[in-house]
Amino acid sequence: MISKWFDERLELKKFKEKFLTKAFPTHPTFLFGEIALFSFITLVITGIFLGFLYEPSIDKVSLFGAMVPAAYASVVRIDLLPLGMIIRRIHHWSAMIMIAAIVTHLGRIYFTSAYRKPREINWLIGLALLAVTLGAALTGYLLPYSQFSVTATSIAYYISKSVPWIGGWLSRLLFAGEFPAAGTVPRFFFLHVMLVPLALLGLIGLHLLVLVKHKHTEPAANRKRTDARGGRRLIGIPVWPEQSFISVSLFFFLLSVVVLMATYIPLNPIEAYGPPSPATPVMRPDWYFLPIYGFLKLIPGNLSFSIAGGKFTPEAIGGVLFPGLLALILVAIPFLDRVSTPRNYIENPLHRPVMTSLGIAGGAFLFMTTLSGYIDVLHIAPSSMAIYVLVVTAAAWGISYLLLRLYCRAGKKGDHVKT
Amino acid sequence: MVETNSEGKEGKVTRRQFARGFLLAAVAGAFGSLLSLLKVLSPPASKGGGYVATVALGDLLVYAKGSRQGSLLKASDFQVGDAVLAYPQGKTGNEANLVQLIRMKEKEFKPPTRLELTDQGFVAYSAICTHLGCTVSWMKNEKDPGASYTECFCHNSIFNPARGARVIGGPAPIPLAQIGVKVSKDGTLVFTSGFSGPVGPQV
Numbered sequence: 073m074i075s076k077w078f079d080e081r082l083e084l085k086k087f088k089e090k091f092l093t094k095a096f097p098t099h100p101t102f103l104f105g106e107i108a109l110f111s112f113i114t115l116v117i118t119g120i121f122l123g124f125l126y127e128p129s130i131d132k133v134s135l136f137g138a139m140v141p142a143a144y145a146s147v148v149r150i151d152l153l154p155l156g157m158i159i160r161r162i163h164h165w166s167a168m169i170m171i172a173a174i175v176t177h178l179g180r181i182y183f184t185s186a187y188r189k190p191r192e193i194n195w196l197i198g199l200a201l202l203a204v205t206l207g208a209a210l211t212g213y214l215l216p217y218s219q220f221s222v223t224a225t226s227i228a229y230y231i232s233k234s235v236p237w238i239g240g241w242l243s244r245l246l247f248a249g250e251f252p253a254a255g256t257v258p259r260f261f262f263l264h265v266m267l268v269p270l271a272l273l274g275l276i277g278l279h280l281l282v283l284v285k286h287k288h289t290e291p292a293a294n295r296k297r298t299d300a301r302g303g304r305r306l307i308g309i310p311v312w313p314e315q316s317f318i319s320v321s322l323f324f325f326l327l328s329v330v331v332l333m334a335t336y337i338p339l340n341p342i343e344a345y346g347p348p349s350p351a352t353p354v355m356r357p358d359w360y361f362l363p364i365y366g367f368l369k370l371i372p373g374n375l376s377f378s379i380a381g382g383k384f385t386p387e388a389i390g391g392v393l394f395p396g397l398l399a400l401i402l403v404a405i406p407f408l409d410r411v412s413t414p415r416n417y418i419e420n421p422l423h424r425p426v427m428t429s430l431g432i433a434g435g436a437f438l439f440m441t442t443l444s445g446y447i448d449v450l451h452i453a454p455s456s457m458a459i460y461v462l463v464v465t466a467a468a469w470g471i472s473y474l475l476l477r478l479y480c481r482a483g484k485k486g487d488h489v490k491t
Numbered sequence: 492m493v494e495t496n497s498e499g500k501e502g503k504v505t506r507r508q509f510a511r512g513f514l515l516a517a518v519a520g521a522f523g524s525l526l527s528l529l530k531v532l533s534p535p536a537s538k539g540g541g542y543v544a545t546v547a548l549g550d551l552l553v554y555a556k557g558s559r560q561g562s563l564l565k566a567s568d569f570q571v572g573d574a575v576l577a578y579p580q581g582k583t584g585n586e587a588n589l590v591q592l593i594r595m596k597e598k599e600f601k602p603p604t605r606l607e608l609t610d611q612g613f614v615a616y617s618a619i620c621t622h623l624g625c626t627v628s629w630m631k632n633e634k635d636p637g638a639s640y641t642e643c644f645c646h647n648s649i650f651n652p653a654r655g656a657r658v659i660g661g662p663a664p665i666p667l668a669q670i671g672v673k674v675s676k677d678g679t680l681v682f683t684s685g686f687s688g689p690v691g692p693q694v
Contacts, residue, residue, distance in 0.1 A: 223625055227645060230623040234694035245533035250541065255534070350555045350576055350589050350618070352625040354644045369646045373622070373664040386662050387623060387694055448647045454661065 092312035097288045099418075101184075103322060104177035108201075110323045111170035112272065114330060118163040119265065125150050128261035130217060130254060140347040143217040143257050147342055161334035167209055169330065171360045174202050182405070182431050184418035186289045192406040194282045199402055201275045204268060206360065211264040213357075217257060218342040223352050225260075226251055231391030236382030252348075289418045356445055366444030367394050370458045401434075425476035433469030440464050542587035542619060542691030546670065550579035552615075552680040555589060566611065566674040569594040572636025574629035574652075576618055579682060587690050590670055591618040591627060591641060592680065593652050599637050603655035608671035608684055615682075616641070616656045616667040617690045622648050624692045627667070641667070664693050 079085055127146035135145040151157040178198060181187055187195040214225040229251035233243035248255030287306050290298070294307045309315050345353070357365050368390035376385050384393065409427060421428040440461040443450075447457050504512075537543075552564045555576040564577055574593040582588050597612045604614065618627050625645035632638040640659070641650040648661030656667035671684030 223645065226625070227623045230692045230694050233692075239694065240536055241529075241533050244536065245529070249534040250537055253534070350578075350586065350626055352628065352644050365646070368623075368662060371662050373648070373658050373662050376664070385694055386664055387692070390662070448644075454647075 088312065091284075092310065092316075094284070094287075094311050095306040095308035096311055096315040097290045097294065097306065097308040099291050101180045102288065103318075104173050104180055106319055106322060107326060108170050108173035108177060109276065110326050111166045111173060111330075112276070113323070114166040114327060115163060115170065116269065118159050118166065119269075121159050122150065122163060123265055125153070125156075126215065126261070128215070128258045130252070130257050138347075141217045141257075143215060144342065144347045147216040147218075151343065158331070158334050161337075161339050162330055164212075164339050165330050165333050165337075167205075167212065168358060168360075169326075171202075171205055171209065174198075174205060175360070178202065178402075179431070179435075183421040183428060184289065185409070185415070185424065185427065186418055187406040188409065188411050188415045189406075190414045191282075191286055191289075194279060194286065195406050196403065197275055197279045197282065199399070201272065201279060203399070204271050204275060208264060208268045208272065209358065209360065211260045211268060214257065214260045215264060216340070216342045217348065218340075218345040219348050219351075219353065220340070220342070220345040220355055222252060222348040223355060224357055225256070231387055234385050234387040235392050236379070236384055236388055239388075287416075289416055292417045292420065295417055354448075359442070362445045363438050363441040364391060364395055366441040366446075369447055370441075370444050370454050370461070372454070422476060422479060425473055425480060428476055429469050429473035432472040433465050436468035437461065437465040542624075543585075544587040544617075544686055544690050545582055545585055546579045546588050546682050546685060548682060548684065550582065550682045552577040552590075552592060552672065552682065553580045553583070554578075555583065555618075564592065564680045565678050566613065566680060567678055569613075570636075571596055571612065572631055572633075572639050574631070574639070574641075576626070577615070577680075586619065587617075589618040589626065590615045591629065591667075592672065593629070593639075593641075595653060596637060599653045601654050603657065603666075604653065605655070605669055605671075605687060608669055608687070610673035610683075613672050613674065613680065614652060615670045615672045616650070616652065617670065617686055618667075619691045620645065620648055620663060621665050621667060621689075621691065621693050622646055622661070622663040665689070 075084070125146060127142045130141040130143055132139040133142045133145050135148060140148075147160070149156075150160055181195065181198070210225075210228060213228075214221045225247075229243055229247050232246055233239045235242055244250065246259075247253060248259035288308070290306065290308070297307055356362065368387070371386040371390040373386055375389060376383065378384065421431075444454075444457050444461065447454060452460070554560050554562055554564065555578045561583070563580070564575070569575075569592075571594055574591055577590050577592045579588050592613060592615045595612050595614060597609070600606055600609060600614070608614070619625075620627050620643035622643060623645060625643050627641050627643045627648075627650065630640050630642050632640075637653070639652070641652055641656065642648070643650075643661070643663065646662050648663035649659050650656040650663070650667055651659045655669060658664075658666060665688070668686035668688040668690050670682060670686050672680050673683050675681045
């Protein structure tokens with residue numbers, strides 16, 4: 073009855089025939105993007121809850137007799153509500169899972185060469201999504217206004233200030249003055265709950281739109297069956313009901329995992345950090361910033377240079393130049409590894425020694441720079457660690473390349489094979 | 492107005508050209524005018540920029556944190572190898588004023604430490620790391636107090652307090668600035684100079 077009423081007005085049947093019958097190739101690694109999307113949905117829902125209770129101000133208010141910033145007090149009060157701390161932890165855990173899912177998704181796309189023509193645009197949109205998500209995480213760090221928040225944000229402030237030429241203007245734009253300014257928390261709150269989520273929504277929409285246009289890449293095993301049917305028809309399961317069933321199950325499974333983690337694994341205990349005070353505890357950023365954090369430790373203090381009036385301080389080299397270079401490499405990948413005809417099947421990474429070994433080297437490099445964040449507990453001097461980073465990266469590249477070459481020669485496969 | 496649909500004659504603008512030009516000018520104008528917002532949204536830099544210390548000669552040192560926060564430091568409370576974070580009394584709102592007061596053996600001081608700014612083994616340096624602005628910590632060596640040093644926990648910059656807080660490890664670009672202290676007659680500690688160099692991150 074009801075569905076008929078809607079169908080008469082919205083022509084749902086037509087919509088179903090056009091979109092819900094689309095084929096969705098099956099491969100478990102195709103679900104990382106969905107995990108990121110579902111984490112985003114969880115973040116929005118928990119974020120709405122937190123938004124009702126959070127107070128974006130650093131005016132001093134009384135909390136159990138002590139005068140603390142209002143933002144800090146409001147988050148302590150959220151933690152004291154029934155389920156309040158769990159909701160806040162679900163929010164934080166989901167953010168970590170979202171970034172992990174994006175990074176894994178990116179790795180999957182890279183190693184299966186799914187970034188090649190015609191999918192370069194979606195590769196770039198995906199990178200933008202990663203960047204904006206990291207921005208969401210960074211702006212979220214500050215909001216509880218604990219000792220941890222303020223120290224972490226202060227480091228971000230000085231990194232943005234160290235950007236050559238425009239650092240002063242840029243840092244005051246992002247932080248609404250010289251951090252810690254009274255305007256920083258309201259500005260980050262606005263960025264975190266308004267601008268960044270809107271940007272994410274827009275980019276996600278665009279990402280999916282381009283995906284619908286291109287369709288998924290397919291497992292190479294589908295190739296013969298597709299050719300037998302005489303050309304490009306996607307083999308997979310329909311969006312409705314099969315894929316929808318998988319996706320909804322995945323969403324609720326993910327939610328249950330996140331709720332369990334939030335319940336049992338403490339995260340960002342702001343009550344333990346306390347409100348901002350003049351002392352910096354031993355602290356590390358969340359895992360996704362560890363490569364930059366570690367790299368900053370390796371740059372010697374006397375390493376700096378100037379170009380056309382722009383000063384590249386050690387902070388600028390570690391915090392701006394290094395991540396910028398990483399981003400540039402990622403952007404350039406589909407334009408360096410070019411093909412003339414559109415490719416719609418995923419490649420076996422074992423058959424592509426050059427790209428796969430470079431990817432492994434990149435992973436080793438990020439792992440080693442992450443490890444550099446721990447030189448204080450590992451008791452390694454920065455200069456030796458810098459050498460280890462280079463050696464391990466080069467070894468990872470060389471060894472994986474050699475092994476893959478041998479593997480391909482044995483099977484007479486490899487980069488030279490026309491696909 | 493019939494001829495506007497055809498190709499324009501020399502010196503005449505077609506409807507299409509006009510529309511395109513108008514659109515271009517409108518877009519350029521709209522975005523151009525918005526550029527001024529980039530200036531408005533970024534507040535002007537404060538004078539001097541960043542950390543500006545307001546310590547004056549004769550300011551008394553008080554505890555910056557802990558249970559005795561705000562009360563006066565007494566020289567008798569410090570053994571060799573002890574250190575504490577301190578503010579000038581009444582000026583605790585300005586982070587640039589935060590110093591680390593250290594007591595060492597007087598004969599351990601070596602250049603470039605400025606001996607005239609020390610007194611009875613007391614030496615004070617800015618507590619704001621010159622790398623990215625975290626507060627430095629005191630790494631006390633219980634067995635050998637003379638081997639204690641100052642470390643910033645953010646990126647492990649290490650400073651040698653016996654040698655003018657020069658950088659002996661990590662990414663900090665310059666030493667922590669020294670500031671003069673002396674023990675007054677009643678045993679309290681008092682500032683005797685301003686900072687000897689720049690305070691805070693060097694960006």
